[in-house]
Amino acid sequence: MTASGRRSPRSRRRAFWVGQGLGGALIAFGVVGLLLNAGATEPASWAAFFFGALLAHDLLIVPLVALAGLATVRLVPAWARPTVQGALVVSAIVALFSIPVVGGFGRLADNPSLLPGDYLRDLAIVEAAIWVVAAGLLVYARPARRAG
Numbered sequence: 345m346t347a348s349g350r351r352s353p354r355s356r357r358r359a360f361w362v363g364q365g366l367g368g369a370l371i372a373f374g375v376v377g378l379l380l381n382a383g384a385t386e387p388a389s390w391a392a393f394f395f396g397a398l399l400a401h402d403l404l405i406v407p408l409v410a411l412a413g414l415a416t417v418r419l420v421p422a423w424a425r426p427t428v429q430g431a432l433v434v435s436a437i438v439a440l441f442s443i444p445v446v447g448g449f450g451r452l453a454d455n456p457s458l459l460p461g462d463y464l465r466d467l468a469i470v471e472a473a474i475w476v477v478a479a480g481l482l483v484y485a486r487p488a489r490r491a492g
Contacts, residue, residue, distance in 0.1 A: 416429060423485065424485070427482050427485065428478065431474055431478035434474050435474050438467070438471065439467065439471070
């Protein structure tokens with residue numbers, strides 16, 4: 345550590361390479377398990393999902409996030425940006441994790457107890473709550489106007 349309490353560049357490099365080694369070992373373990381248990385894991389199906397997710401990320405998610413960031417910078421005052429960005433991130437995460445239930449994936453016609461709720465309505469309620477909290481924070485954090 346340096347006198348300011350921060351890690352030295354050498355220490356950060358070491359941590360980076362240790363992380364790379366551990367991450368690489370975990371990936372190798374997963375790929376070996378995928379291939380050794382090919383009958384149960386269906387590597388071709390996994391590969392289609394993996395590469396489809398990569399394409400969706402690069403062709404859809406990244407441009408949308410970049411556009412949202414650009415719009416936020418251009419349209420939202422600097423004092424409000426952190427709150428709006430936080431609400432956007434939380435909203436996106438909630439929406440992403442709700443895709444399976446909102447889409448009804450796993451619902452069976454002969455078993456009405458699977459996914460019985462109105463999940464789109466529930467998602468709208470949660471998203472509204474996120475933005476009500478964000479609006480409250482913005483009202484609280486708004487800078488006072490100067491007389492003049």
